[in-house]
Amino acid sequence: MYNFIDMHIHSTFSWDSEMLVDNIVNLAKEKNIYHIGLSEHLDFHSRHKKSYMFFNYEECIKKINEVKNNFNNLSIGIEAGEPYLYKDEYEKYLEGKKFDFIMGSVHWIEDLSPVEDRFFLKYKNIEDAYRIYFEEEYKLLKYGNFDVVAHLTLVHRNGKKFEKEFSYEKYKKEIDDLLKLIIQKKIALEINCSGLRMAAEDLIPGKDIIKAYISLGGDLITVGSDSHRYNHLFFGLEKAYEILMELDVREIVVYKNRKPIKIPLPVKEIIKDEG
Ligand SMILES: [Zn+2]
Numbered sequence: 001m002y003n004f005i006d007m008h009i010h011s012t013f014s015w016d017s018e019m020l021v022d023n024i025v026n027l028a029k030e031k032n033i034y035h036i037g038l039s040e041h042l043d044f045h046s047r048h049k050k051s052y053m054f055f056n057y058e059e060c061i062k063k064i065n066e067v068k069n070n071f072n073n074l075s076i077g078i079e080a081g082e083p084y085l086y087k088d089e090y091e092k093y094l095e096g097k098k099f100d101f102i103m104g105s106v107h108w109i110e111d112l113s114p115v116e117d118r119f120f121l122k123y124k125n126i127e128d129a130y131r132i133y134f135e136e137e138y139k140l141l142k143y144g145n146f147d148v149v150a151h152l153t154l155v156h157r158n159g160k161k162f163e164k165e166f167s168y169e170k171y172k173k174e175i176d177d178l179l180k181l182i183i184q185k186k187i188a189l190e191i192n193c194s195g196l197r198m199a200a201e202d203l204i205p206g207k208d209i210i211k212a213y214i215s216l217g218g219d220l221i222t223v224g225s226d227s228h229r230y231n232h233l234f235f236g237l238e239k240a241y242e243i244l245m246e247l248d249v250r251e252i253v254v255y256k257n258r259k260p261i262k263i264p265l266p267v268k269e270i271i272k273d274e275g
């Protein structure tokens with residue numbers, strides 16, 4: 001029995017994806033994926049205006065309704081970039097629109113993205129780059145108004161090239177503050193698999209941080225491949241499930257109508273079957 005869930009998929013309704021909804025759905029069926037979540041980009045940053053203008057809500061909903069006959073376990077969501085900085089635009093955009101879930105992300109810090117080398121080179125001390133990133137995440141969470149926090153430690157996806165000493169222990173104070181706020185606001189923590197295929201070579205966030213989230217009382221976890229290309233679709237789900245199993249997590253969540261639905265993890269069988 002397979003029940004892989006991928007709640008972070010970009011289709012061509014996002015400006016930077018090559019994957020058609022029809023193909024995503026067919027591949028999900030082919031690979032026995034239990035549930036998928038489309039998380040289309042909605043960024044307001046001036047360098048990214050394209051994506052907020054690019055996303056076509058009406059067409060997207062039309063497409064989703066069309067494919068639902070073929071694959072019903074499907075959630076439609078958006079990944080909102082820095083909604084705390086563009087509150088008016090963001091809140092106005094949501095008026096009259098229905099999504100199953102909204103992810104909140106920090107993709108830009110002023111005019112640089114924390115996945116670019118240039119972002120890290122700007123700081124004399126690498127720790128400052130990380131701390132500034134965590135401050136932005138704190139502002140994002142403080143504002144809230146979304147359901148799932150995407151790639152909480154995105155800074156380390158590429159930052160590992162510059163900050164070899166990164167660990168939960170080293171940034172415990174900053175990270176615990178974020179985790180407490182996530183739990184207090186009933187926001188779900190996303191385990192993002194994109195780091196496995198990049199410099200970090202790890203889940204985002206990694207095992208120690210997931211463990212800390214659980215020990216602080218967190219129980220809303222989503223898993224996502226953050227894929228934009230076919231070769232990344234569903235990538236890393238096994239690894240994420242394996243880590244969750246090691247941490248004795250029994251359920252993860254999907255979202256429908258902005259409400260979390262807990263799905264049990266029959267993980268042991270999956271790992272065996274995959275192996
Ligand atoms: Zn993102």
Ligand SMILES: [Zn+2]
Nearest residue numbers: 008010079226
């Ligand atoms: Zn994404």
